[in-house]
Amino acid sequence: MVAEVSEQTRSRPVSILVVDDDAMVLQVMAAGLRQSGYAVTTTTSPLDGLRILRESVCDLVISDAYMPEMDGLTLAETANGIFPELPIVMLTGFGTVDLMREGLRRGASDFITKPFRMRDIPIVVERNLERKRLERDRLSERSGRILFQAITSLLTAVDAKEHYTAQHSRRVANISLQIGAALQQPEAEMRVIELAAWMHDVGKIGTPDAILRKPGGLTDDEWQVMREHAAKGGEIIAQIEDLRYLSSIIRHHHERYDGTGYPDRLRGDAIPLPSRIIAAADAFETITSDRGYRSSRPVSVAIDELKKHSGTQFDPIVVETLVRLVESGRID
The missing domain is CATH 3.40.50.2300 (Response regulator)
Structure with missing residues (x-):
């Protein structure tokens, strides 16, 4: 059949x-x-x-x-x-x-x-x-040089607005690849995870500098504007033919496992697996890195937060995998 x-x-x-x-x-x-x-x-x-x-x-x-x-x-x-x-x-x-x-x-x-x-x-x-x-599959087979140039151009534009973003994206990509490998994702899917993780915040190119660089907490209205970056990122990538397959992954990297995330309130397995991986990697990296409004927090705090929100914000299997990688010393 x-x-x-x-x-x-x-x-x-x-x-x-x-x-x-x-x-x-x-x-x-x-x-x-x-x-x-x-x-x-x-x-x-x-x-x-x-x-x-x-x-x-x-x-x-x-x-x-x-x-x-x-x-x-x-x-x-x-x-x-x-x-x-x-x-x-x-x-x-x-x-x-x-x-x-x-x-x-x-x-x-x-x-x-x-x-x-x-x-x-x-x-x-x-x-x-x-x-x-x-x-x-074209993401794996097309010229790596062309794709890398497209990614570099986009990230350079974002980095000019929010300086930590490029390093953040690199670290999120590395963590996401470790999770994907532990979940035994095929080679073509690993390439998808890597590229999507690198570009997950590209939608911030449309976020006002005053919000991105604000030293203190954001107001409710400012958070609403900030949340638009996921959908904007998906729209930007959808316009690039060779990267269009990534657009849904980027659009949904802030969905929550319980269906209360944004922009589309997807639930559970309806959220693309690469998006679920990037969401956990993004949270871990954000907690353990310095930000303009606070200093980095210990890895133990990040692990506690991931476990606390496993099954609500994050995919439980992805959290379990990430925790195991941290405890084995493969991610720090």
Whole structure:
């Protein structure tokens, strides 16, 4: 079966969300996809579909283009804003050129025209998943010089605004790589983790200097402005074709495991694993380093904070891994 052959190296089955207000279409689509080895979640509500995306892992979305509660184009546009690299396949009985053009502009990656043959659907799914894999793998295969120049230029601009950021990003990248290796992430994913960690704060290029360099605590309004850097960073990286795969990771590095973070309030495994790794590494490095408004604190304090917020702010497995690395002397 398609999913079993092409996804055999994955630790979990490919997860597909199907959204359609026609219950019969959902039933047929779900049965056919499950027979091909995919894990399938269905809903008749686009709003419920967005909730599912925020709370669970999803590798691909298949959505009807026309639904009463919210049309598929709006769903695609909203989902694409949260997960820029997520493949979204539009299902429609009106496959016009204008619809396809508008769909592509608003975040759709492919189209299926009704009536469809179920045996063709896995082919569409695999085509889009392979495109996503190629984008990720390109981070390893493309010229390291070109990527390094792009990263250096971005970090130089940020460093001019907040001097500690470049060194902070370097340390966060090193810690993140140690965690990723301990979690036995594949080589291509390690490259993704490294680059995303280096650039996780790039959105601060749009944060006012007065806030970045303020010696004391921030007001509630200033914190609100500061929090915008995660989404801004994702938007900046999404504009660079060779780095677009990183945009979702950067956007979500301040999400919390319990779903109370920002900017999209993702929960648990819906948060990309590299984002969860960077979040813990970022917190550890921030606590143990000097800042303009305070001196560094002991590693023991950082460990206590991570443990205290494990399962709420941080992924428990990531925290456990980081603590083990610190206790073994591999991170200090």
